[in-house]
Amino acid sequence: MNASVARATPPKELGFVAKTMLLARKDLLVEARGKETLPAMLAFSFAVVLMLAFTLPADSSIRAEIDIGPGVVPLHQVLAGFLWVTVLFAGLIGFARGVEVERAEGALDPLVLAPLDRSGLFASKAISNLLSIVVLEIFLIPLFGLLFGVNLQRDWFVLWVVIILVDIGFVTVGTLFSALAAQTRSRELMLPILALPVLVPIFIAATELTSDLFAGADMGTVATRGWFAILVASDVVFAVVGALAFEFVVER
């Protein structure tokens, strides 16, 4: 087909959702070929869990209690904290790498010029980040279950509801701040400095709710806790703020 024929039949332009999904698919394809981000996240998580497993007494189980000096705390609280600290830092590694993909070869410039609302750029990056975090958790949660005797039986579903709510807040904040940090010289240092203060409430809520679940709480109990409402509110606020603010972050 020659150029004049191609120009004579312009295609129907993709809509917002299709372009957003196209960019998210591009990110996943780049990761599938490069294998630069997810293996690093998984290796980090595995190392942390392994260290924790060796640190705790050999017969530790989710129902045990450990003495941490000033007092005795149930192990499920400690494990919930460790689970989310692992996800937090592994996620930050992934977000920083995700922006590097755009920076390499200057691909961010044509992306910023693309005729797509900037909220679409934000959403595409957030979707690919979300998938990376979910894959990490699919690996991490069973590992926790196996090593520490976490057995939620029918409440696995409730745990995943909490996990997805945490992940949405985490990736929206992480995506926004990784793009912001990318504009600075010391970008890898800047991402945790910028993102961690904002992420603190999300991860406190995550730890509290997960701890409840590990202790045997059901969906009804979890859903009525104030932390659950904080999590839902954080997701809505950060998703809206991220989508609106991304335009100012990517324009220099």
Added chain:
Amino acid sequence: MIELEDVRAVYARTIALDHVDLSIGDGITGLYGPNGSGKSTLLRVIAGLHRPARGHVRFDGAPRRMSDESLRRRIGYAGHEAGLYARLSVEENLSLFAALWGASRDRVPVVLEQVGLRDRARSRVDELSAGLKKRASVARTLVCEPDILLLDEPFATLDDESADLLTAAIKSWRAPGRCAVIATHGAKRLKAFADAAVVLRRGLVASDRRYDSDEVLR
């Protein structure tokens, strides 16, 4: 078509452009000047990739608003870097950007042929030499069929044969109502087919002329 009014652009404490007043019409404008004269910054300001500290940029008389998607659709920019995804093939990159710009994917093989990359269509960008990446970068802009083409040193790192191919591709893109600004510090090749010339020195416009009227505007 493109007007710049008293534009100043700065990087930290360095003034890259100052008091730039330009009117860039249809056709191909060569942007010349030594290293550090502000050519790349001027292209980035026109593209909307660098916000000027002062002054205005207008397209067809209307102030440029980068939130305007229809304006962004009209712009094709290839900078110093390729602007491509290293892990994707040349063809995948071009198809991606064609889809984003709403251009026909049928354009991909056509443009690849024009820039002499047909046989490298399935090569990953990180497997290409600097010259091939430069051609792929220009192909990425051409496949989107922009009205406004902004190219930064498109002939750098190219051998004569590749530069000839690129020249032919740019000439075939040229049409009424379209304008290109091409920055280079080697004026010889571009002067043979450019319609106008702008010379920058230390961030200031040193000269500005159109060849057709031979009118020296500054």
